[in-house]
Amino acid sequence: MDTPIIRLIEEKDNAQIAKVIRTVLEDFNVPKVGTAYADKSLDTMFETYQKPNSVYFVVEENGRIIGGAGVAKLDNYEGNVCELQKMYFLPEARGKGIGAQMMEFCIGKAREFNFEKIYLETMEYMTHAQKLYKQAGFEYIDCALGDTGHYSCPVHMIRDL
Incomplete structure (x- = not known):
């Protein structure tokens, strides 16, 4: 078995x-409306992340994609803030430190792109993800920034870069 690569x-x-x-x-059981599930970009992720100051990484194991995450400018927001986007891992990718490694890649790119802060939205019951975000220096904030269209995601977090 190959080691997963990002x-x-x-x-x-x-x-x-x-x-x-x-x-x-x-x-x-995430709602299919008001979350990433409804994003038109899901089927064209490569093309979506070809714009300046955006990047998307995948985790590949034995020729199969088992997760991914990306960074892009926060939609509909005036400040120099990017968003951690579409960070999801299949069960076989979890608990191996891949999430922490992916977080390092994304934060590193956000810094390289000269963003000042990195923001994310998630679901309240995605507690393992929130633990990872907190370990990476994210803090909870009371309201959404920008308008990502993910109005069904009630948890908002941010960290300085």
């Missing part, structure tokens, strides 16, 4: 990463 998304990964994200969201 690498930049490629066009050939689109179908696999879309399936990973939808599978994880279904496993957690």
